[in-house]
Amino acid sequence: MNELIKSPLVRLIDSAGGQVGIVPIEQALRMAAEAGEDLVEVAPNADPPVCRVMDYGKFKYQQAKKAQEAKKKQVQSQLKEIKFRPKIEDHDFSFKMRKIMDFLAENNRVKVTVQFRGREIAYLDRGRELLDRVLQEISEVGSVVGTPKLEGRFLSIVVAPK
Numbered sequence: 001m002n003e004l005i006k007s008p009l010v011r012l013i014d015s016a017g018g019q020v021g022i023v024p025i026e027q028a029l030r031m032a033a034e035a036g037e038d039l040v041e042v043a044p045n046a047d048p049p050v051c052r053v054m055d056y057g058k059f060k061y062q063q064a065k066k067a068q069e070a071k072k073k074q075v076q077s078q079l080k081e082i083k084f085r086p087k088i089e090d091h092d093f094s095f096k097m098r099k100i101m102d103f104l105a106e107n108n109r110v111k112v113t114v115q116f117r118g119r120e121i122a123y124l125d126r127g128r129e130l131l132d133r134v135l136q137e138i139s140e141v142g143s144v145v146g147t148p149k150l151e152g153r154f155l156s157i158v159v160a161p162k
Contacts, residue, residue, distance in 0.1 A: 012028045014052075015052075084130055111159075112134050113154050114131060
């Protein structure tokens, strides 16, 4: 590994974590070989560079395990979408509301969209009333993110779990 460490003098830390001091690179490599471990440059920008005697393979393995453990504890949140039409019947509405409640219970955000087809676009007020009805029913478990947006023939709003 000495071809990677360019400095003739290094500040050495032994495998127990104790300071050895400033030593020539050859002596540091010899100490690492005697310990049966690797000489790893920890702080290359320091003057002189800081090197440590350690088992590099074990160090990389422990880092990978820590990263894997941190990734395991992360909570993934997705954006789900539920589409409504302005002329929706009560049963269909209640079914879709149950799905929205399930998504919010799973800690997912939900995009509630009212889709207008053909001449339905003339009745935007029905779409807004429908969104208000949805928001009223989920007010206990969800909160609105932003304001309703009209994008072409879609009126949508995003709801996040409380």
